Each structure stands twice: as structure tokens, then as C-alpha cells.
Amino acid sequence: MSDLLSCLNPPQLQAVTLPPVHGLILAGAGSGKTRVLTTRIAWLISTGQVSPHGVLAVTFTNKAAREMQARLAALLPIHPRGLWIGTFHGLCHRMLRAHYQDAALPQAFQILDTADQLALIKRLLKNLGVDDEKYPPKEVMYFINAQKEQGIRAAQVEAFDPYTRRKAELYAEYEAVCQREGGVDFAELLLRCYELLCRNEPLRRHYQQRFRHILVDEFQDTNRLQYAWLKLLAAADQRGAQEAGAALFAVGDDDQSIYAFRGAEVANMREFERHFAAANLIRLEQNYRSQGNILSAANALIQNNRERLGKNLWTDAGEGEPIRVFEGFTDLDEARFVVDEVRALADEEGMARSQMAFLYRSNAQSRVLEHELFSRGIPYRVYGGLRFFERQEIKHALAYLRLMANPDDDTAFLRVVNFPTRGIGARTLENLQATAHQINSSLYNAAASLSGKAGVTVGGFVRLIEQLRRETDGLNLPETVTHVIEISGLAGHYRNEKEGQERLENLDELINASTLFVAEAGEEGNNTANEGEANALLAFLTHASLESGEHQAGEGQEAVQLMSVHAAKGLEFDAVFITGLEQGLFPHENAAQERDGLEEERRLMYVAMTRARKRLYLSYAQSRLLHGQTRYCLPSAFLDEIPPELLKRLTKARPIAPKMPAWSSTMHNNEPPPEEKLPGGLRVGMNVRHAKFGFGVIVESEGEGEQARVQVNFGSAGMKWLALAYARLEPA
């Protein structure tokens, strides 16, 4: 026991051994957040204050959940069974499966990932004859998800304008289709589970009495619905009602909240503090990761944000090296510099390449860096591409499996009904969809009512699925997957394709994944063996949707790491290069429009800086090729927020880039640009001509130089905002 607690610093110890009350732990970057979380669980269990049965630990990512599980297994003498550790989605899914009838879901309900959801919405819009210019599928999807994340059902949407009203109608239609097909999207997992617990009192009581301790990781990333779900489970709606419910132990860092754009509410932290934890707010401010200068710089930067809970990181590791700042002429220049530096660090200081990272605000920036690394023969690894379960061949294979588990899954049906091609064209499918609509059934069921030649082809497909179901009856999961890939014709199709080799390998990988899945499920005693194969298949399909697959295998290769700042959260490196530190790029120009957008960008910068252990490089370029055009840039305002004495400028005051237009030289001295004439000699009030919209007059402008946008009244074609960098406007 003393072992468990002996290596904690005082605030960590205080957090870990907090009595069973609500607590909010403000855990700075590198302050041992995960350690506190896991040690507390271990402490609670090993001191007999709670049985493993009574603990619920919630994370956002599977990775974090796995890490917690692994650390706990190391801390506790026995592997704790009955411990609920998982993601919000994973845990909600678990409850919905257990109580699918109470939740009014079919037993074999399928999880729709983002791609499935979008496909369903597109199909829905088409069937309803909705103009997808006016209602772009993506926007409808964002709308629906945003509502669900607020806990709002279609019927409850407050729509004061016809546009929103229409979207609410589409939301209602979407709900109906999902219900009929047995599809549950990510947000629905949470909302359904929340509603289930709200409405079903015995069930709610059951879980409220069961969980004595609820621990939440990355609390600053929770959205409203997730917070409501936590409060409900903890029976924490009223003050002082804690005897009835669980102690909520929330760990987070408001300064590292970088997901507001997907609904995260930092406000939840303040709310939590106000509501429960005023007396139990603990700050973890000692940082075990970065050296002093890096922390000082990060602290100075983040102090520019308002509305913080407040926190200052410190270290006893010493000041360390200054932060190096590089200014390049162009993005290529910048790339050459960072790659040179990587080589020097590796060759001269013996630093491992895997301990160096290039971070950037947007993924498009990786191109130049990759190109330079490639041409210099330095191994590198880029994060953030397509993930395993999102690949088309994998989704195809899964669609066959899904259809076998749940014939009502029209999304799966449409994905593979004609893949590989079996002569079922758009016409046939139109007829089929009409029939299905008439008899109010799934496409699969409607197939039987189809007559003529179409009936034969579609019937053949249905028979194929039935054949697959029959033939795999009694087979184990990997055998089933193998059989389906072969008999469905997928394997044959890719064997005949020139570029099919890699896809075939991925399909093999899917079989491996299913083997691994069965093995792990058996090991953890998830009694998959006696649940029967149908459930094994269902569980595997769930796994595939909820765990979209590691980015790529081959961790720890001796390669430089390339990723967006978002993707870097939670990681650390000896040397970090933050590239593209230019106004408009980082902070990103679009962030200026959003509420508190700049503050979120600053938090992003804070996250980026605090990834570095020993060395931090900040670099930017005077000009950058963006969207195929040269764009001239100001250094990021964030550079000015770091005390100059912490910085070491590697470039002397350099001449400005060649061919730089006169207007941008003034921009370089941090002077506000003069009242700009718009590029191309345009000006507000001018008459212009546009290739598509015809003649118009500029009524308003915004932004400057390459980023300028103008509002043009085109008369009959209406009022449009156009980016001058894209729109070819000619004076008329």
C-alpha cells in the first residue's frame, strides 16, 4: 500500500486519497494525470473502500482506456474483473446491448460510423427529393449530431426559421430510418443510453447504486450530453444527494481543451466546480516532462487567455535550453531547416528519431515536410490517414457480415448489393427502394416482392447472403470471415484487379484481427465462447465500428513523427518542431470567426509546446505555397506572446523574401497594414464580372491580400461572398 502511494507528490497524494466525495483535479500537462487516476482506483480497491464492481472509469479514446487498464493490471495483485473501464461510447453501447429491449432497439442493432451516417443521410435526402445544394448532407449531419450532443430530439428542436425547421424535419426522418434499419450512430449511443436511464427508474437505480466511484479522464473534452449522463449515473443532480450516488472524480485541464469545434464544453469544468467541487479542487502543477524554459514560455502564452481556472506549471528539472526560432523565406526553406536539424540531432547528439516530432496545425502542411524527408532518405511516419476499419475493402467485407447479422441494414445492403458487380444497376435499385417504401420494409425483405429480371438478380444477392449465413453456421468467427470474403466474391474481385494486392492483404489482416479478437475476448473471460457465434460476430462488428483501428501498426520504428497538433495531445517527445507558425495558419484564419476561436488556437499552441521535453523549435516562413498560390505571411502572433529572453533566434533579421510585393513589407514590422486596396486593383463599389454569376458590384470586403473576401451583389444571381484567391473576378 505504502508502495502504491510513496512515489506521489503532495497534491497527487491528496487527489488519490480524496475521501469519497466529488472532486475536480486540474491536471496540467505532464503532471501525472493518468498516474493519479489509476492510482486512485487501485487505492480505493486495495483499501477495500470499493469493490471493483463499483468502479466506473470513463475515457474518450480506446487508447486511453487500454492504458488505464494496463496500468491497473500492474498496480493490483489480481486482474480486476467487473471493473467498468471504457470510452463513453463503449460503455453506453454496453448498456444498450444489455438492455436493448428497454431501449427499444433490435437485438442486432448496428453502429453507424461517420461514413455510414453520411451515406444514410445522402440516401435519405435523395429519397425525399431534397435539394442537396440547399441542404448539403454534411451540414444536415452536423446539425443532427449537434442536436443529439445537446440531448435534443427532433421533436424538441426549437426552429424559428424555415431553414432550421426543415432540418429538424430531416432529423425526424433520419431518426425514423435509423430506427427501422436498426442503425445507431455515435451520438445516438450516448443519447439513447441517457434516455434509457432517465426513463427507466429501476434500471437507473440499479446503476446508481452499483457505481460508487465514477472517474472521468479529459473532463474538459466532455460535451453537454456526456456531462448530463455522468451526473445522472452519479445521481448527482442535487447537491448533498451524494449518499445515494457515486463520487464523481473528474480529471482535466481547461488549458488543453482543443475540441470545442466538436461540441466539447470547457464550461463543464467551471460548472462542475461551482456545483460540486469548490472545496475539492486540486491542482497538479508540477510538471515531470519539460524543462524550465519550455514551461515558462507555455505559461506566458496561456496567460493571455481569459476565463481560465488558473494554473502555473513548474519543474525542478532546471531551465534547459532556449527555445529556438527559425524564419525561412519559403515553406520549402523551413522544411529544409527542420530536416537538417533532425539529421544533426540524430548524428551529433544521438537523439532517437522517434523522439523527434514535426507538429503542424493542418494536415496539408505535412506534404513539404514529407517531401524533404523523403528526398533526404530520413525515415518518417505520418499520423492521421485512413484507418484500418475505414478502408473500402474492409467496409465491404464488414457490410456482408452486417447484412448476415441484420438484414434490415439498408446501408450495408446498398454498399455491397452490386459489389462485386452483379448487374444490379441504379434502375433496379430505384425500383427496389420504391417497393420497400410501399410495403414499409427493408430492401432485403422487399427483394422477394420484386418481379421480372430485376427480381432474379436481386434475388440472387439475397440468396447469396442466405447461403453465407447457412454455410457459416457453426463456424467460428475467423472461419466465418474467411468464408465470407471468399464466397462473396470480394477476394476474387481484388485478385483480378491490378492494384488489388494491398487490398487482399488488408482482407487477410481482417481475418487476423478477428482471430485476435476472439482470443482476447476469451482471455478476458468475456464468455464469448458460450454466447455462441452469432454474438461473437455482433461483438466483432461492434469492435470494428467503435475501434476504428490503430492508425498504423509499426509503432516505435526509428522514424521521425509527423502529426497535427491535435493528434499530438497526450504524447511527448525529446525534440518538438512546431512548424508553420504564421498568422492565418496558426492561429488558423477560420478560428477568428468562431466564438473564442483565438483562445482555442492558443490552447492548441499550448498543447503543442508542452509536448517537448528538452528541445523546442518554433518555425515559420515568409511565404508559403497554399492552394497552389504563393501566400505571404506574417509570423504568428503567438511568437510575440513568449518572453524574448526565452527565445534564441536562429535567423538574423533577414531580408524579406524575393518578389515580395510592397504591401507585405510593412506587414513584417508588425504595423497594421494600411487600408488595403484589394488585390487585382479591386475596391468596394467597383463593378465586376464573374464567370458564372455575371455582372455585379462589390458591396463589402473583408480580410486582406490573398485572404481577402468580397461581398458582391450580382443582382438576379443574388448576394455572394467570394474569396478573391479563388474567384476570378474581373473589373467590368
Add this chain to the structure above:
DNA sequence: ACAGCGTTAGTTTTT
């Protein structure tokens, strides 16, 4: 059914 063309948009991301 599918290749080839033209049009369009162009942050961040996990589940």
C-alpha cells in the same frame, strides 16, 4: 458499368 472529364472546395477528430 465505368472511364474520363469537369467542377469544387480546401482546419482540427474520436467514437
Add this chain to the structure above:
DNA sequence: CTAACGCTGT
């Protein structure tokens, strides 16, 4: 500039 999407013609 480039990737992705949708439409058209064979």
C-alpha cells in the same frame, strides 16, 4: 495545386 465528387458519354 490536388483530391474528391458528380456527371456524361460510350
